[in-house]
Amino acid sequence: MPGKKYRRWGSGRVPFALALLCAGATVLSSCSSTDNQPPEPRSSSSSGTSSGTSSGTSTATSDEQKRKQEEREKGKGDFSHAGRLSDGFSGVWPFNYTKGVTNPSTKQYAGTISVVDCTPGETSRAAIPPSQTVTVPPQQTVKAEFSFSDKGVNSTRATRLLCVTLSDNGSVREKATDEIDAQVAPQPQPDTTGPSPNPTPVTPTPTEDRTPPQEPQPDLSHGGS
Structure with a gap:
């Protein structure tokens, strides 16, 4: 009887207990593995990084397009440039x-x-x-x-x-x-010395001898010869 009971317990209950232990070990191993792994990046963080890169690329593209447009306008002879x-x-x-x-x-x-x-x-x-x-x-x-x-x-x-x-x-x-x-030319001065209203009469200067000159006298020294 004791031998038969031992064999039933060994053949029926031991495998079941081992299965429970293995299941528990598996759960613990799974939890430990999950705790040790670094967290994956969140989708929102990834989305923000992608959005920032896209914005920077868009700004650079806009500046490049503006520069090319200005060059095209210059090439066409746009007078604003x-x-x-x-x-x-x-x-x-x-x-x-x-x-x-x-x-x-x-x-x-x-x-x-x-x-x-x-x-x-x-x-x-x-x-x-x-x-x-x-x-x-x-x-x-x-x-x-x-x-x-x-x-x-x-x-x-x-x-x-x-x-x-x-x-x-x-x-x-x-x-x-x-x-x-600047070189300023001298301005001509107006002539303010107009003609005199009462001109002074000119009086002729008298000669020293006021008598008329005498007539020459004839020579009478040879008249008696």
Whole structure:
């Protein structure tokens, strides 16, 4: 009897207990493995990274497209990117004043340059001629020459201020001011010494001898011979 009972317990209950132990060990192993592994990135974090990269790429693309568009406009001769007043000038007021217009584009440029004597404290005076239209080949400079009238100018200033405007297609492209040396011609003085209303009569000067000269007398020394 004891031997038979031992055999039933060994053949029936031991495998079942081993199965329970294995199942528990499997669960513990699974939990331990899960706890030791690093957490996977969350979907929201991944989505944010992707969105940031996309935004940066979009901005770079926009800047590149803008740059290319500007280059295309320059290549087509868009006047909004061409034509400007040169930095330098030459001349002496009122005789001459020379100013250049530069064309940095690859197409021909046409503009109008206007000049006014805008010296502070005086009435503005347009140049002669008041404006000139210039046609500038690509990447070159064309100069326009002006002069001024000094009629009625009594100022003795050593310099004059000129206001210059460049326009095209009905709009102002650029403005500038230049201070130019001046040479003022001396103004003629009016003649205030008019004729005298009471002229002084001229009296002839009398001679020392007021008597008329005597007539010559005939020679009578040979009359008696």
